[in-house]
Amino acid sequence: MGRIKQFKVEDALAKATDVFWQKGFEAASLTDLTEEMGIQRPSLYDTFGSKAELYRDALMAYQAGARAQLDKLLAEGTTPVDSLRRFLATAIPDSVNDRKGCFCVNASIETASHEAEIQEVLQKHFLQVQTLLARYVSAGQAAGEISLDLSPMDAAGYLLTLIHGLHVTARTTADPAILTARAECGLSALLP
Amino acid sequence: MGRIKQFKVEDALAKATDVFWQKGFEAASLTDLTEEMGIQRPSLYDTFGSKAELYRDALMAYQAGARAQLDKLLAEGTTPVDSLRRFLATAIPDSVNDRKGCFCVNASIETASHEAEIQEVLQKHFLQVQTLLARYVSAGQAAGEISLDLSPMDAAGYLLTLIHGLHVTARTTADPAILTARAECGLSALLP
DNA sequence: ACTTTTCTGTACTCTTCGGTATATTAAAGT
């Protein structure tokens, strides 16, 4: 009973994600958000609670989407090392317009230090990604493509740190060739 | 002639640097800034022009200080590789309180994408750091400590990307041992 | 001592911020 919602919650959340992703938490105003989401302020507060909660939800939605995409991407690799190489390549912007970076990296820098809940959300996500990557490291070790010096989880954690660095570097470095070279150099640490 | 300034410009700038470093550009209010700097609003505008210009000046002051510190730090290494290891270790926070990260990384994420001038300031600084690091890579290669696969500048650029990643990782990873392990793994890419 | 110039401090501007009260509209249950 009662009037039905005039918008799809997940669509609105996806739009909010775009705004926060591009502008960050502080710089994204409610006007920015409601205009992009196509809903009114009270609808936003009714559905999402507050700006901070919306931000958390947006971040988590982004993470879920990113993991699903990553899952597919890794499976497409011809070899374990190729999969990991493709993973690193996702940090290299396709076009000049595509300069939003990684929402998780942005959130780590902007909000993780003073928002405990966001920090937790990020930690959980990063751990899941690390675990996912570790499976490919393990497969690579079994295939003799990857050195046995490190445990799969340690190697995966290192790859996570490496891609974080690539995301930061991409903000001031336009040339994809440079980024590719740095990814390749970083990857070589895992080879036998 | 005229009244003399009641504050030292570089002291005030150093205080402003702290505020921007910790809070970022958007989240740092003029009230935050003037209170910390110990000056009044008109003095700030008179001396620094605007919030944006103050931010740029603060960032540049930080960079100059960071390069001077880096110069000294690198010289203290027992070997070229040890110097580079010490460089990477600067991304590992000493205490739990020390969670400001690297101002340059923060600026890369928060402002570089939509502020061309800041992007340039960052590019210049990173290039200088890269050049500085390259000298130690080169020395390491001459000493046979570092592989000859990469040019000194390429290897130095890679180290820059790696330390960026460490700074991001440090925001959600408290344990210094994990960070040290990742730095070591990254460094191993340069060894013969 | 006096004038001039420059900095300081108070108080203000207008705008935008995040968040909400209220009235209206529309869908569901009876």
Place this chain on the structure above:
DNA sequence: ACTTTAATATACCGAAGAGTACAGAAAAGT
């Protein structure tokens, strides 16, 4: 058809945002 319940839209709130006008205060030059 009518009541109930929930979502919408308009309009507003106090607080805080960046930036400034203006008067008083202090240092330099004469």
